[in-house]
Amino acid sequence: MKKQETITVVDVAKKAGVSKSTVSLVLTNSNKVSEKSKRKVLKAIEETGYVYNRDAASLRSRRSNLVAIVINDLTNPYSTQLTVALEQQIRSIGMFAILVSSGESVEQQSELIQRLEEYKVSAYVICPAPGTSPDFLNGLVDKGRLVINIMREIQGAKVSTIIPDNVSGTYMSTNLLIKKGYKNIAFLGGNESISDYHQRLAGYNNAMHEHFQDDALTQVIQSNTTRDGGRKGMKELLNQSPNIEAVVCFSDVIAYGAIEYMKEQQIKPGVDIGIIGFDDLKDSQLMSPALTTIHIDENQIARAVCQELMDANSNARNKVLVGVDLIERSSC
Amino acid sequence: MKKQETITVVDVAKKAGVSKSTVSLVLTNSNKVSEKSKRKVLKAIEETGYVYNRDAASLRSRRSNLVAIVINDLTNPYSTQLTVALEQQIRSIGMFAILVSSGESVEQQSELIQRLEEYKVSAYVICPAPGTSPDFLNGLVDKGRLVINIMREIQGAKVSTIIPDNVSGTYMSTNLLIKKGYKNIAFLGGNESISDYHQRLAGYNNAMHEHFQDDALTQVIQSNTTRDGGRKGMKELLNQSPNIEAVVCFSDVIAYGAIEYMKEQQIKPGVDIGIIGFDDLKDSQLMSPALTTIHIDENQIARAVCQELMDANSNARNKVLVGVDLIERSSC
DNA sequence: TTTTATTTTTGGAACGTTCCAATTATTGTG
DNA sequence: CACAATAATTGGAACGTTCCAAAAATAAAA
Structure with missing residues (x-):
């Protein structure tokens, strides 16, 4: 020694x-x-x-270059894809990300943030757990923290929000199916507790109502946002409507599960039933059939986040809708 | 204001x-x-x-309760599963994890660690990028940092290492296949740049040589450790040996890819060709056929890591081989 | 009770940086 | 060249905690 x-x-x-x-x-x-x-x-x-020595610097200057990324569920592949992008971009603007996972629980989320306060993080990039109250976020803002919501919106929170254009996404994908001649099109997966569910569902509904008067054609099945959720949801859907022609999925992961179930039932995805995802995970272009889906550019989201981080002094809290792209592959 | x-x-x-x-x-x-x-x-x-105020505390006391988790590739599902477990356990012993991803690059890894030094992290839990030199790790140790390697071993590094018992794992799974009457058994996936590849391959080789004199029966195909790698590897394998009977995969992800390719080729996994994975990802028990695999308990690894963190003062650097379990399901 | 040992409490210094107000060096102007 | 204006540099105080050595309080022993 x-x-x-x-x-x-x-x-x-x-x-x-x-x-x-x-x-x-x-x-x-x-x-x-x-x-x-x-x-x-x-x-x-x-x-x-x-x-x-950042400790000394931060102590004296009363500001740190630490940014906390509070992610809802690291187990979800899109979350990790986004997290990796965020972490790198944040690092590239001279700040440092400290990453925690709330496990979709508001309690854990608030306990976590309480502990992070001890480290004098200057900003929170947060994908809020379901049920997060606007007051909670506003409390942080009042304490002088910069709070940036990603992927999910909390109504009434005075924070910047960066989300993909969910409505346009499912509107585009549903339209594609309609254009291809599908009629009995269902929306599969997700549930009401998260804001993006409502938005993606809205895009689907908009497209359906625009083209069909017959409300009987729309069909919605909720599920967990996991592969298994997709599988079970697809099973339920087929029981309820054996004559379903195509499925707009809440996410790629849901679509993976649905496809798995189809294959088990000797149903050919893309041939017997059309299917579209949302997220465009890395695997989606490699699988078979390659999944038609809505591409969200995680780097674009990360860049928008960094933009907000750098404009921290401007008090304007804005909402950024990151554009999405329809990627046509062979699943419909 | x-x-x-x-x-x-x-x-x-x-x-x-x-x-x-x-x-x-x-x-x-x-x-x-x-x-x-x-x-x-x-x-x-x-x-x-x-x-x-942790900054003040850390400045004065010259120690922090910050632990850096340096993960090779957050995109890999097992890595994230492990990371989540690590993060929670570390938090439960009163420390805090700061998570970074090296993207399998030694350069990024060392740049990252250099920057982390400014935050006075007290320990590094690191899954080293391929090519990490023992000297690099020893340098950190000499500076007084506690370094704990996970999942991968670096020969010559004076650090604690916590890895699953890879050799036993593939030995067990290969033996299971042999007991079930399979003979033409291949080892699929992974590559030489990572230490666990050698270990898992060794378990397979041990079992094969123990039961068969005929070396011609063993067959090894390397691949990227991604789903797509598994798919391509399986294709190569089938080209080389159309009469293959079973496959021991380097990881579950590899197995997923291989199964995908089999299904495309109208080969029934678990019926026409037996297949076994390694990791036991959450999805593996839900897929169809449910994947027989080797279970690694990420919580056990995380606990072992925390044990080392808490015994920091004891200078003993030990190697923990975390036991693995064979989980029999329907893929062979 | 007195003495000794032990447990608790305490004020001041220290950690390594940034801030501040003041000083010194440099440049520009007529 | 003298003077003002500006640019660059500087030493000391401050940030909020823990460490340290010493003092005070309490318990144990004589």
């Missing part, structure tokens, strides 16, 4: 022949430091092997 | 009628503080709404 002498700004300053204040200015890359001193300091940092 | 008066230990102390030192003692729940003062302090904390 050797004694570790920590190298501080003072050591760097001594080596560079400037004051510690100047070193600090360089570290926070202020523009009011001459090129010459900057070079000297940078060189000294290199030579001494100095490591910045 | 109201001015935020931060409540500090001094305020709490004043309210409780004790000194700030006593409050500090309570906060770090030291045992050398009387029950009476402890109650008073706790009450005062409650009343004042005091929030602990």
Whole structure:
């Protein structure tokens, strides 16, 4: 056990022949430091092997560059895809993401955030658990935190919200099915507790009502948002309506489950029954039949989030609807 | 914009009628503080709404309760399953996980860790990217960090390692196939750059050589560790050996891909060709046919990690082989 | 009771940074 | 060149906690 002498700004300053204040200015890359001193300091940092101490910085300056990503459920493939993108983009703008998973529970979510407060995180990027109250989020905002909702909307919360254009997505996909001649088209999966369910369902309903007067054609089956949920939902759907022609799924994962069940029943997805997903997971283009779906660009969402992070001072809280694309493949 | 008066230990102390030192003692729940003062302090904390400032604490005490989880690839379902377990268990022992993804790149991994050093993380739980050098890890250890490798082993690194008993796993699964009368059994998926590949392959080889003299029966196909990798690998395997009878897969994901390809080719998995996975992902028991596989208990791994975190002072670096279970279902 | 041992409590220094107000160096102007 | 204006640099205080050594309170022993 050797004694570790920590190298501080003072050591760097001594080596560079400037004051510690100047070193600090360089570290926070202020523009009011001459090129010459900057070079000297940078060189000294290199030579001494100095490591910045964020704890000290954050303590004194009363702000950190820590961003908490509070995700509802890391087990969901789209969530992880989005999380990875978020984490990288946040890192690229000089901040750091600390990631936690609420497991879809409001209690765990609030306990988590309470503990995160001790770390003086400056912003929360949060996909709120079902039942999150606007007051809870507003409380954080009042304490001076920047709060950005992603994927899900909480009505009445004074926070920025970044979500895919869900309504357009299912509107497009349902329209595609209609154009292809399908009539008995069902909406499968998801449930009322999450805002995106309502939006995706709305897109489906809009398209259906626009083309058919007959309300009997629309059919909605709710389910868990898991593969197994999709499988069970598909079973239920086939029992209720054996003559179903196509299915608009709440998500790709739901579609995977539905397809699995179809195959078991010797029903050919894409041939006997058309099917469309939502999310465009990596696997969707590789499976067979390749899944027609709505593509959400997670990098675009991540970029929008970073935009908000960087505009933190502007108090405007806006809502960004990230555009989605219909990706036609062979499942319908 | 109201001015935020931060409540500090001094305020709490004043309210409780004790000194700030006593409050500090309570906060770090030291045992050398009387029950009476402890109650008073706790009450005062409650009343004042005091929030602990970890930055100040960490700055002064020169230790943090931050643990970095450096995961190779969050996109992999087993990784996320494990990560979620780790994050929760770490939280339950009073520490906090900060999660980053190296994307299987040593460069990104080392850049990441360099930045994490600024946050004074006290331990790294790391699933090392392929090609990670022992020296790199040892460097961290020498700087006083606790380093715990999970899932993958780096020979020569003086760190604790917690991995599933890979060899036993594939030994058991291969044996099961042999007992069921299969003979032409292949090993599918994974590649040499990762240590678990060698171990799982060894288990397969052990079992095969134990029962058959004929080396021609063993067959190994490498692939990416993705669903698509499994699909392509299975295709290659069927081309090379159309008379293959069963497949031991490197992972469940590989098995998913292989099964997908079989179904496309009108081959019935579990009937025409037996197949076994490794990991026991959540989906594996729900799919059809339900996948026979080797169960790794992620909570057990997480617990072992926490054990190491808590025994941090003991300098012993040990290797924990977490037991695995053969889960018989209907895919063979 | 006095003395000794043990348990609790305490104020001041310290951790490594940024902020602030003041000082010094540099540039521009007539 | 003198003077003002601006740019760059600086030392000391401050952020909120834990550590430390010493003091005070309590318990045990004589």
